[in-house]
Amino acid sequence: MHHFNYSGGHLHCEGVSLETVAGDVGTPCYVYSSATLVRHANVIAEAFRGQSVLIAYSVKANGNLAVLATLAAQGCGADVVSGGELMRARKAGIPASKIVFSGVGKTAAEMALALEQGIHQFNVESAGELRLLSEVAVKVGRDAPIALRVNPDVAAGGHPNISTGKSGDKFGVPWGEAEALYAEAARLPGIRTVGVDVHIGSQIGDLTPMRAAFEKVVTLALRLRGQGHDIRRIDVGGGLGIPYKDGDAPPPPTAYAAMIAEVTAGHGFEVILEPGRVIAGNAGVLLTTALYEKQAPDRTFLIIDAGMNDLIRPALYGAHHDILPLAEPDAGHARKTYDVVGPICESTDKFASERELPEVAPGDRLAFMSAGAYGAVLSSAYNARPLVPEVLVNGDRYDIIRRRPTFEEMTGLEHVPEWLTMEA
Numbered sequence: 001m002h003h004f005n006y007s008g009g010h011l012h013c014e015g016v017s018l019e020t021v022a023g024d025v026g027t028p029c030y031v032y033s034s035a036t037l038v039r040h041a042n043v044i045a046e047a048f049r050g051q052s053v054l055i056a057y058s059v060k061a062n063g064n065l066a067v068l069a070t071l072a073a074q075g076c077g078a079d080v081v082s083g084g085e086l087m088r089a090r091k092a093g094i095p096a097s098k099i100v101f102s103g104v105g106k107t108a109a110e111m112a113l114a115l116e117q118g119i120h121q122f123n124v125e126s127a128g129e130l131r132l133l134s135e136v137a138v139k140v141g142r143d144a145p146i147a148l149r150v151n152p153d154v155a156a157g158g159h160p161n162i163s164t165g166k167s168g169d170k171f172g173v174p175w176g177e178a179e180a181l182y183a184e185a186a187r188l189p190g191i192r193t194v195g196v197d198v199h200i201g202s203q204i205g206d207l208t209p210m211r212a213a214f215e216k217v218v219t220l221a222l223r224l225r226g227q228g229h230d231i232r233r234i235d236v237g238g239g240l241g242i243p244y245k246d247g248d249a250p251p252p253p254t255a256y257a258a259m260i261a262e263v264t265a266g267h268g269f270e271v272i273l274e275p276g277r278v279i280a281g282n283a284g285v286l287l288t289t290a291l292y293e294k295q296a297p298d299r300t301f302l303i304i305d306a307g308m309n310d311l312i313r314p315a316l317y318g319a320h321h322d323i324l325p326l327a328e329p330d331a332g333h334a335r336k337t338y339d340v341v342g343p344i345c346e347s348t349d350k351f352a353s354e355r356e357l358p359e360v361a362p363g364d365r366l367a368f369m370s371a372g373a374y375g376a377v378l379s380s381a382y383n384a385r386p387l388v389p390e391v392l393v394n395g396d397r398y399d400i401i402r403r404r405p406t407f408e409e410m411t412g413l414e415h416v417p418e419w420l421t422m423e424a
């Protein structure tokens with residue numbers, strides 16, 4: 001469910017024509033729908049009504065301050081994976097008491113920052129991290145509330161590159177070592193054990209692997225309680241899939257919530273959720289302009305002004321994004337099959353192969369749908385292209401929430417050593 005629809009012959013985001021935004025801001029640019037973000041946050045909150053739950057939005061899906069502030073206003077917390085994301089969440093108004101810190105590579109400086117801020121929970125991913133966190137906590141003089149992220153050895157996720165819960169993945173503590181590590185945590189100064197954490201992957205289209213993982217986690221949590229650990233929280237991570245194209249039917253949040261209620265029933269756990277894609281994915285589009293059509297012997301290339309540096313999901317995961325023209329094609333509009341490619345000097349800079357679209361002319365504008373998560377956050381300035389701007393729509397109004405940098409800003413951090421300028 002999202003708020004991108006044709007109205008009066010033009011694709012709109014809520015009450016704003018995307019042609020208007022493209023004309024004003026230029027392309028490529030991302031456009032997000034406030035109403036869709038809010039709706040998704042509320043649908044999840046509704047689904048979990050009656051359960052004790054913290055919705056810790058996964059900042060890495062889309063960390064723009066205005067997006068975070070929109071979700072903060074809905075009561076969302078944050079799941080962060082770096083000190084930078086922690087500061088973003090705080091700056092956007094998310095209280096530290098609603099922030100959990102995940103990730104396999106936390107540094108001592110990041111730990112100290114999070115302790116000083118007073119975050120809700122560290123999701124600890126290794127023995128080494130646990131020991132360092134203990135040292136830092138003692139130094140800072142604050143106990144670190146921790147859950148160990150366990151690796152349940154369950155395969156899940158829409159692509160091998162986004163599976164995180166198999167035994168060969170780098171994430172989490174090996175299943176067989178979890179209990180010994182909890183015992184060590186109990187002995188370490190500065191460490192306060194509060195829960196168990198798991199996150200098995202992303203773009204998961206089926207509840208079966210999630211249920212299998214959560215059942216294992218609850219069993220472990222109860223066993224840990226039996227060993228005297230104060231396990232109050234189960235953090236189930238994120239990973240719920242979204243529809244990217246017709247026919248995709250990921251489990252609805254209600255079914256997800258019901259499954260979690262069933263698996264955790266009767267034990268008084270606080271449930272922590274870390275949804276990312278399911279909140280932001282269908283709340284954003286990437287606007288682009290067609291530049292050229294180029295005929296090869298066996299295919300037609302449609303060359304557009306967005307590249308893999310702006311939206312890397314197709315190149316990285318073979319991901320599918322629907323492509324819609326901003327001007328609504330009429331019933332008789334010709335159709336044509338294209339390879340849709342960007343301007344980057346890489347063969348993987350391809351958004352779609354043999355995609356049938358309403359025929360496109362140079363200058364026509366298009367939207368990549370479902371680009372709100374893992375879009376702008378993964379963008380780069382490769383090929384010296386300016387970082388792609390972002391726009392937030394709210395009803396009939398919109399604002400630029402990250403503008404396109406100037407050439408001076410893009411090169412402003414660089415410095416040519418004096419010895420080069422002197423010899424020149």
Ligand SMILES: *Cc1c(COP(=O)(O)O)cnc(C)c1O
Nearest residue numbers: 058102202238239274275276277
């Ligand atoms: C990426 C990530 C999430 C969010 O995943 P989605 O698939 O976007 O819901 C949640 N928790 C952790 C630890 C993650 O790494």
